Amino acid sequence: MTFRVAVIGAGMLGGSVAKGLAQKGCHVVAADKNLEKAKHLEEAGIVLLHDNVEAIRQADVVFFALKPHIQLPVISLLVEELKGKLCFSMAAGVQIGQLFSVAPEVHWVRGMTNICASVNAAFTAFTLSQDTTDQDRDTAIKLFSLLGEVEETEETYLDAITAISGSGPAYIFTVLEALTYGGLRVGIPKDLALKASAATMIGAARLVLETGKHPAELKDGVVTPGGTTIEGLYELEEGDVRSAFIRAITSATQRGKELAKESKNS
Structure with a gap:
């Protein structure tokens, strides 16, 4: 199955996820304000864009890999484009309840992976929001499995997993x-x-x-x-x-x- 993925934030973590997914056959677009630092991702077949909205329109699944303090403000500007989509948040400390309060019509997955995703050798733990479906869970597992080992867990463990796996x-x-x-x-x-x-x-x-x-x-x-x-x-x-x-x-x-x-x- 080929996934069409948008990665919002092409820094170290977002770029690693984008590269790992592209290497496994996903169609990946990555959006970032500073594309010069992300130029190397084009070698993996990743399309680079300045426009978050355009990236989201080209994808069925969206990964957010932004700094925690800007994650929610950025999402709040994209609510209309995100409606009904399966979205992954990888910002440390940003909880599902916060994501849902900003964009309630999104199917949210909160996960933490690491930069080893770029060589498909990461460990990823994730948790799902209550409104997600069995299909959403299957998609999350399939996508994270492309990056390495994956485990579904309770949200209360994610801060500690971030300390172990993310850091x-x-x-x-x-x-x-x-x-x-x-x-x-x-x-x-x-x-x-x-x-x-x-x-x-x-x-x-x-x-x-x-x-x-x-x-x-x-x-x-x-x-x-x-x-x-x-x-x-x-x-x-x-x-x-x-x-x-x-x-x-x-x-x-x-x-x-x-x-x-x-x-x-x-």
Whole structure:
């Protein structure tokens, strides 16, 4: 099935979604005020437009990937064009109730994906508004599945999912950078250190997903008495790395809740 999709907001997240969908055969138009930064999307066959209304008219499904503080004001200007359409909101903190209050005749899906959508390897969690149909749910699952893994969930979890999945690539890139620098410190060429680190991260993640085993169980399988791994793990524990990640998720989740309050007041 070929979907005709409009993406409103072609920044990092919106551009990643647009590219991921286009690579899977969707007809995608993307609208943004600053198209110079989005020029690279044309290589994926994406049509770039300045006009939100024109983009929406060319699509059956609309994705909104705008900053939280401008999402609702922009939607309010497009209410007539959006009537009856299935629309996806990917703004952190903007709740379905807020979307519905601005555009009540829209079938709303609130979801959070990440920039890994550009290589069809994202994780997306979503929730549906009460007026959506079974067909809307099927369409949401099909579209998000084109971007990677997908899971329907309750809206109350989405701020936390945003902290894990939406912000998560930045955390992982930080770890990847650190592993690469570690390799450099012990004399490995940069390209080799980066490739080894990135491939190891991919493999570890796949092992968790495909075996269904808890990360702690898999970690213990690598540790041997007096070996290299336990020495490295000791340093990580000394550096309070696990607690730092937990605090990062907690803080990012709280920020998502704050954005919800700010968007209500905007």
